[in-house]
Amino acid sequence: MVELVRAAKAATMIPGAPVIDDAAILVDQGIIKEVGTFATLGRTHSGDVLDLGDVFLCPGLINAHSHLELAHLRGKCPANQGFVTWVEALLKQPIFDLEPDALDRAVEELKRTGTIMVGDIATRFAKEMAGMLEASGLFFAVFCEAIGETVPKRTFIPSGEFGAGFISVAGHALYTTHRDVLRAAKAETRAKGLPFSLHLAEHDDEVAIMAGEPSPFLDLLQARGRLLDFEPPKKRPVQQAADLGLLDETTLAVHCVKVTSDDIATVRAFGATVCLCPRSNEFIGVGRAPWEKWFASGTPLCLGTDSLASNTDLDLWNEARYLKEHFNGGLSLDDVLAMVTRNPARILGAGNTLGTLEPGKVASFALVPESLHALF
Numbered sequence: 615m616v617e618l619v620r621a622a623k624a625a626t627m628i629p630g631a632p633v634i635d636d637a638a639i640l641v642d643q644g645i646i647k648e649v650g651t652f653a654t655l656g657r658t659h660s661g662d663v664l665d666l667g668d669v670f671l672c673p674g675l676i677n678a679h680s681h682l683e684l685a686h687l688r689g690k691c692p693a694n695q696g697f698v699t700w701v702e703a704l705l706k707q708p709i710f711d712l713e714p715d716a717l718d719r720a721v722e723e724l725k726r727t728g729t730i731m732v733g734d735i736a737t738r739f740a741k742e743m744a745g746m747l748e749a750s751g752l753f754f755a756v757f758c759e760a761i762g763e764t765v766p767k768r769t770f771i772p773s774g775e776f777g778a779g780f781i782s783v784a785g786h787a788l789y790t791t792h793r794d795v796l797r798a799a800k801a802e803t804r805a806k807g808l809p810f811s812l813h814l815a816e817h818d819d820e821v822a823i824m825a826g827e828p829s830p831f832l833d834l835l836q837a838r839g840r841l842l843d844f845e846p847p848k849k850r851p852v853q854q855a856a857d858l859g860l861l862d863e864t865t866l867a868v869h870c871v872k873v874t875s876d877d878i879a880t881v882r883a884f885g886a887t888v889c890l891c892p893r894s895n896e897f898i899g900v901g902r903a904p905w906e907k908w909f910a911s912g913t914p915l916c917l918g919t920d921s922l923a924s925n926t927d928l929d930l931w932n933e934a935r936y937l938k939e940h941f942n943g944g945l946s947l948d949d950v951l952a953m954v955t956r957n958p959a960r961i962l963g964a965g966n967t968l969g970t971l972e973p974g975k976v977a978s979f980a981l982v983p984e985s986l987h988a989l990f
């Protein structure tokens with residue numbers, strides 16, 4: 615069916631393209647055929663018109679970092695007490711008890727708030743989460759998380775073919791995952807042409823552990839039998855990630871809170887993309903990333919909600935609003951929208967199908983809320 619979708623405004627998110635007033639998008643079988651003004655496209659179109667009225671359309675949103683496995687932990691972990699307290703509380707929870715109802719609610723919330731794709735970390739149930747997402751109608755990149763000291767004999771990535779996404783592998787973090795495991799995980803993604811994800815420079819304890827300094831979090835890990843013979847690289851996290859070969863143009867580095875100007879320059883030089891999780895960082899109490907420096911560096915940026923164990927909801931518009939409200943200096947609506955549309959689409963391997971409104975792409979839309987638009 616060919617249909618013309620009309621909206622008062624549309625941001626195509628094609629770099630440099632202006633917002634279109636009285637916009638029209640010609641859609642055939644769910645694929646965009648043409649984008650322009652209603653005055654132009656309406657003239658030659660004789661089929662159905664779906665007039666959305668006084669709304670501001672943009673491409674469907676992409677949440678670059680979530681952990682849907684933890685959907686049942688909404689409201690279960692304490693806010694604002696620092697990373698160690700948060701992890702201790704998390705570890706007391708039934709982390710791996712998937713709850714179908716909670717997952718359904720999470721997916722419903724993603725859809726209701728305009729999200730069409732997730733970059734989702736799966737610590738234990740990558741195949742199940744990919745299957746669940748495939749059935750949900752969302753697009754996905756599920757990252758099977760590598761953690762610990764053992765390189766699997768054959769592959770990190772479980773087998774499985776999916777129509778709406780794929781499974782790749784993520785390293786959990788420099789301090790929980792042996793350097794050989796991280797290197798092997800990255801090598802597997804490289805060989806398969808898939809993106810790689812890594813929690814990086816999230817909190818002060820990560821910096822201390824890497825530097826070989828005392829850390830309550832290292833004490834906690836060692837009390838649980840982890841990192842007993844850990845040899846600190848005596849480098850900053852970003853430098854260690856770079857030296858292990860983990861940073862390149864297919865890497866999504868998540869958090870990047872505890873970074874120096876040199877660290878930012880390093881990430882930029884390697885061409886990696888950074889996913890900021892502002893509300894998760896605030897919730898856990900690790901401080902905030904130097905967003906302004908990241909932005910000024912030209913590093914491609916994305917936004918992620920992180921898990922419901924460290925955020926109140928999965929609404930990316932709330933993430934965008936929080937960023938804009940706390941950002942010092944200039945940040946345009948286009949800058950913010952890029953972080954939830956074309957930037958994550960590219961790094962998550964969906965650059966040809968999602969992220970912008972242009973011919974050949976999937977006709978998935980989100981509506982920019984007035985409460986966000988009013989901040990610009």
Ligand SMILES: [Zn+2]
Pocket residue numbers: 679680681735813868920921
């Ligand atoms: Zn995470």
